[in-house]
Amino acid sequence: TVAAGDNSLTMEGGGNIGYDRLLIATGARPVQLPVPGMDLAGVHNCWTLADARAIAGLAAKDSNVVLIGAGFIGCIILESLLKLAGNLSVVEMEERMVSRMMDDTAGGMLKRWCESKNVEVLTSSRVSAIEAASDGAGDKDVVLEDGRKLNAHLVVLAVGVAPNMDFLDGSGVATDDGILVDEHLATNVENIFAAGDVAQGPDFSTGGHMVHAIQPTAVEHGRIAALNMAGLNPVYKGSLNMNVLATAGLVSSSFGKWDGVSGGDSAAATDEENYKYLCLQFGEDRLIGALGIGMTEHVGVMRGLITSRTPLGDWKDKLLASPNRVMEAYVAHSQL
Ligand SMILES: Cc1cc2nc3c(=O)[nH]c(=O)nc-3n(C[C@H](O)[C@H](O)[C@H](O)COP(=O)(O)OP(=O)(O)OC[C@H]3O[C@@H](n4cnc5c(N)ncnc54)[C@H](O)[C@@H]3O)c2cc1C
Known part of the structure; x- marks a missing residue:
């Protein structure tokens, strides 16, 4: 106290x-799911080194693994589980993956990408219980609210902090x-x-x-x-909402007001086939938020333009027409 x-x-x-x-x-600390079965062997958070070692020990190439939660931390864990596990299923109660940093287009693209890597992604799905399975091999059934059951040797939880x-x-x-x-x-x-x-x-x-x-x-x-x-008096400018994430190898990033503000402008470039997406949000002539999929080269630029609150002038219209020119906009303003 x-x-x-x-x-x-x-x-x-x-x-x-x-x-x-x-x-x-x-x-x-990791939030626990308020459902029965959380204390069964083979149900783990991924928080400590001991958790990570236990997970690595249980995830085998021929095993079924269920990951509960497809938020930021869940997707970081997914990246590693994919290398270890045989059959990986992800259960997420929201209607899209990483809902706190991605819009429908980005979340849908990420889900499709994971499915192309043989990950089963169940969105809009809630877990109601984890039960010991009757196979005698220590497996579990992850029971969903709609009655479906997912067999799992290992269950990993990433449902918030x-x-x-x-x-x-x-x-x-x-x-x-x-x-x-x-x-x-x-x-x-x-x-x-x-x-x-x-x-x-x-x-x-x-x-x-x-x-x-x-x-x-x-x-x-x-x-x-x-x-x-220590007696100095510096003022903090505030922290930027920022996530850069690799999920099964696909890099996504979001910064600031990635979901925009009322009365603001936005522009998006979408290439579903190649898993590329860039969405920019503007407040007056400043970039205030950005969301990218498969855009590794733009990550620093997006953050830089937002945190510098650079007035874009006529570059705003150019970016509204072609969001992918964000690097050019950054270079144009950093050379002023
Ligand atoms: C799986 C995972 C992946 C992550 N990946 C990323 C990432 O890629 N990028 C990123 O930016 N962030 C990531 N994070 C988040 C990042 O780890 C945290 O933001 C960061 O560790 C916060 O630092 P902190 O010092 O505030 O807290 P912590 O690092 O949690 O340290 C708090 C310390 O306080 C101790 N403590 C708690 N209560 C008490 C008490 N009552 N008395 C004494 N000691 C106490 C704890 O034991 C702990 O050692 C990840 C987190 C997880 C779980």
Whole structure:
């Protein structure tokens, strides 16, 4: 627990530690599915090194593996499971894969790509239970809400994360989806700061507060928090919602307001056959969001144009007509 009144921490095993300034960087933990069967052998999160070793030990070339969750972390895990597992099925309750970073076109393209790699992708499908199968070989049945059953030797869960902040109960530190911090990474309680996955900090695109549970945000948070704790006073510009992902070898990326803003303009170039897609979102004449599939060469450019808030001038119309010219737009503005 944290006793903010007398600047001290109480440890689980007993004893207190005093502080002048406190940084909370306790990260997140995997969310568990609220269904029966989560405690069966062979049902794993992928969080610790021990989890990864257990998964690698159970995934064999002739085995059935079910991955529950096709979000950002699920797709990272999918990339590795595909190399190990015989038959891989993915169950996702949303109507598309990686729904928090992809629109229907991108999510559909990713699903088709995975299916072309012999991955069974079941979207709009919820798991209702995991049961021991009657084969005597330690297999399980993953039961879906519509009654279907998927046989699995190994079940891997990737259904979201929750911040580790329970120990703050009664401390007075304000929380929401994470610990609320201002542009100095300070909480509402004097001398207490928070950073990383546990912190709900300023968002670059909206000015609101978001948990961006990714490593670059944790690094930026840590740096700004440390400088402020050391008595300097830097202001954080906010973290960019950003995901760069390889799923079964297909690279996807999304940045900022990839889903656009009301009254904004957007342009998309779609090549379904070659799994290429680029969608740009504009606010006035600035790029505010981007979403790409199979566009590895544009990743840095999209991020750069968004974070620099570069006024595009007449390049906005050129990009509305031909989004694939985003590299040219970047070069034109970086040489001004
Ligand atoms: C499978 C997987 C793949 C990922 N891939 C990517 C990726 O490709 N790119 C990317 O940017 N991000 C990725 N992430 C996210 C990235 O790992 C996190 O954003 C990053 O680790 C956050 O850093 P952190 O320091 O805030 O938290 P953590 O790295 O989680 O560290 C928090 C630490 O605090 C400790 N702790 C917790 N509670 C307490 C307590 N009460 N007392 C003492 N100690 C405590 C924990 O044990 C842990 O060591 C991935 C995550 C997972 C699970």
